[in-house]
Amino acid sequence: MNELDEITLTGLTVFGYHGVFDFERRQGQEFTIDLTLQLSLTAAAASDDVADTVHYGELADRIAGIVAGEPVNLIETLAQRIADATLDDPRVQNVTVTVHKPHAPIEQTFADVSVTIRRGRR
Numbered sequence: 749m750n751e752l753d754e755i756t757l758t759g760l761t762v763f764g765y766h767g768v769f770d771f772e773r774r775q776g777q778e779f780t781i782d783l784t785l786q787l788s789l790t791a792a793a794a795s796d797d798v799a800d801t802v803h804y805g806e807l808a809d810r811i812a813g814i815v816a817g818e819p820v821n822l823i824e825t826l827a828q829r830i831a832d833a834t835l836d837d838p839r840v841q842n843v844t845v846t847v848h849k850p851h852a853p854i855e856q857t858f859a860d861v862s863v864t865i866r867r868g869r870r
Contacts, residue, residue, distance in 0.1 A: 752841055753789040755801070758782040760808055762815035766826055769853060779815050779823070780848040781830065783807075786868075787839045802837055823847040823863045831867040842868035 760781040765773050785802060792801035814829050827847045834843045848862040 751788070752786040755785045755787070755789075755804060756783065757804055757808060757811075760811060760815075762812045764815045764817075764826075765819040766815075766821070766823060766849075767819075767853070768821045772853065773819055777849070777851040779826070780850065781811055781815060782844075782846040782848070783811070783830070783834065784844040785834060785840050786842040788841075802840065807834070823849050824865070827863050827865045828867075831865055835867060835869065842866065 760783075761778050762781070763776055764779050765776040766779065767773060767777075787802065789801060792798075794800075810833055811830055814833060815826065820826050820829070827845045830845045830847070831843050834840055834845070844864060844866045846862050846864040848860050850860045852858075852861045854861065
């Protein structure tokens with residue numbers, strides 16, 4: 749088996765309406781997504797053809813659609829939806845998804861809150 753390479757997309761910021769509280773569902777807020785995909789990039793490196801790799805522009809559009817789409821209560825659920833969509837591409841063996849919610853309704857001063865999940869093929 750080939751060693752797994754990585755494609756990383758960080759800082760994808762999308763406005764969404766996720767949260768437990770009604771005001772979060774009404775007002776919305778920005779969420780920032782970081783993704784690391786593990787897959788073999790050997791074929792893409794040899795062919796120099798974008799068809800042989802994950803097109804990160806198309807992936808960013810798909811993830812943005814999920815974040816801007818149907819609201820969920822928990823960023824854990826949002827992270828799982830993003831992981832599932834990423835693993836729809838059979839070339840992706842593993843994915844790490846971090847969902848940042850820097851404007852979470854926390855009374856204390858904080859810089860960020862995030863959830864990170866790691867999923868892979870069974």
